[in-house]
Amino acid sequence: MSDTTISQGWFTGLANPTRFLALSGRILPYLAVASVLVLAVGLYMSFAAPADYQQGITVQIMYIHVPAAWLAMMCYSVMAIASVGTLVWRHPLADVAAKSALPIGAAFTFLSLLTGSLWGRPMWGTWWVWDARLTSVFVLFLMYLGLIALHKAMDDPSRAARPAAVLTLVGFINIPIIKFSVDWWNTLHQPASVMRLDGPTIDPSMLYPLLVMGLAYTLVFFTLHLMAMRNEIWRRRVRAMRRQAAQSIGR
């Protein structure tokens, strides 16, 4: 037996839905408590942070807007990795992971757009501009909605899995476009100030609350994602059991 076969066996064994339900059931309470605690600390640090010398108190919006934008992209990246799992290993749990991340990613993208608009109005003097950053994030939101519609259009989840995985991977091209849009084009949106090669340009008094809020949002995402994955596994089990019952009646 080759090393590849052994590692694939270990991987598929770990990704067994029943084993996943047991493991996630044990992890979830700790993850939920950690999410609430880090979120509480992050919110406290955000409100204790100083007002910006130019933007005043509206800089408080940054602590919820920037993590929402990070998570909108991270959630799509998680879906892209899961889609590789669907196409290469054809493992149903990979499709469960991609599908159940969709509404959560759509919610974070929506929040990123909404809070950005609420920050833009007092600082830029406009709710919205069709610049490269805002437009590419709006395209990301439409892609989330399109993928949700694709899953809803097909009754059988196994039939939707492959086209959704291909579409997700094609759409992944938008993630580097969002990230580098502020460098490649002239945008009203400011350039990157945290994830830069030469280090963050934000003062530590604002950077640390932002990073803690980023961690809190990440924990919230994984908590919600694990919960949604468990629901999707149960949904598929109900479907399989109903089909089995219908077949036994038909015999």
Added chain:
Amino acid sequence: MSHESFVFLSYAATAVTLVGVLVSILLDGRARKRELAELEAQGIRRRSQTATGSSQ
């Protein structure tokens, strides 16, 4: 509208959206568990359960 109003609206919208997602996932989970319990009460088992006698 004052700057405080923009900040308040942003935080309120974030709270409502995230709590909404959480509640919808909780309700979905409760409904799926109820369906599974009903099917099992009718004596319907998954193929793997009937083969191994596993309860999960």
